[in-house]
Amino acid sequence: EPEVTQTPSHQVTQMGQEVILRCVPISNHLYFYWYRQILGQKVEFLVSFYNNEISEKSEIFDDQFSVERPDGSNFTLKIRSTKLEDSAMYFCASSARDRGLADTQYFGPGTRLTVL
Amino acid sequence: SQQGEEDPQALSIQEGENATMNCSYKTSINNLQWYRQNSGRGLVHLILIRSNEREKHSGRLRVTLDTSKKSSSLLITASRAADTASYFCATVAPYNNDMRFGAGTRLTVKP
Numbered sequence: 126e127p128e129v130t131q132t133p134s135h136q137v138t139q140m141g142q143e144v145i146l147r148c149v150p151i152s153n154h155l156y157f158y159w160y161r162q163i164l165g166q167k168v169e170f171l172v173s174f175y176n177n178e179i180s181e182k183s184e185i186f187d188d189q190f191s192v193e194r195p196d197g198s199n200f201t202l203k204i205r206s207t208k209l210e211d212s213a214m215y216f217c218a219s220s221a222r223d224r225g226l227a228d229t230q231y232f233g234p235g236t237r238l239t240v241l
Numbered sequence: 242s243q244q245g246e247e248d249p250q251a252l253s254i255q256e257g258e259n260a261t262m263n264c265s266y267k268t269s270i271n272n273l274q275w276y277r278q279n280s281g282r283g284l285v286h287l288i289l290i291r292s293n294e295r296e297k298h299s300g301r302l303r304v305t306l307d308t309s310k311k312s313s314s315l316l317i318t319a320s321r322a323a324d325t326a327s328y329f330c331a332t333v334a335p336y337n338n339d340m341r342f343g344a345g346t347r348l349t350v351k352p
């Protein structure tokens with residue numbers, strides 16, 4: 126069964142450093158998403174991406190964050206200058222259709238980001 | 242806010258019993274989805290129910306949606322120890338497709 130994959134599974138970085146989290150969505154999917162979950166808290170929507178541009182973003186997704194689909198398979202989340210409060214599990218998801226059309230989002234296993 | 246709020250926060254039952262988790266939300270939705278998360282792992286989609294649907298089944302799972310009460314419930318029948326996980330509801334708004342998760346219910350099924 127196709128699945129969303131994410132690398133690395135765990136990333137440790139120093140405050141102020143840039144990190145890039147990588148995701149490979151399911152191959153025929155068109156919509157891509159990033160979420161984060163701070164330890165013990167809710168899963169929070171960050172951004173959705175379609176047709177090579179951001180379609181929605183939350184208030185969390187500020188100028189420090191960016192997303193890119195550099196080729197036909199990868200979908201990346203970049204944090205330019207990490208802060209301690211960026212420590213969280215970051216989940217990538219993809220769907221064949223936009224979630225507003227009631228389609229299922231498939232989540233990756235997550236990348237645990239630890240900022241020291 | 243739109244986001245779902247689950248209750249109870251934690252539920253502990255014996256294997257074979259049924260588990261019921263509830264989700265309430267505050268604004269209109271396009272659909273509501275339930276996810277499962279094993280400790281420290283990713284989210285697994287369980288079931289999606291559209292705003293014009295009242296009930297859906299999938300194996301041992303039964304989901305109901307009452308849009309007049311802005312609530313949903315997830316019933317797991319004949320629970321197993323392997324069902325131990327956190328269960329989240331997520332609501333999708335009709336106007337901006339915003340998807341918001343609740344805080345989750347931590348289910349423990351004792352063998």
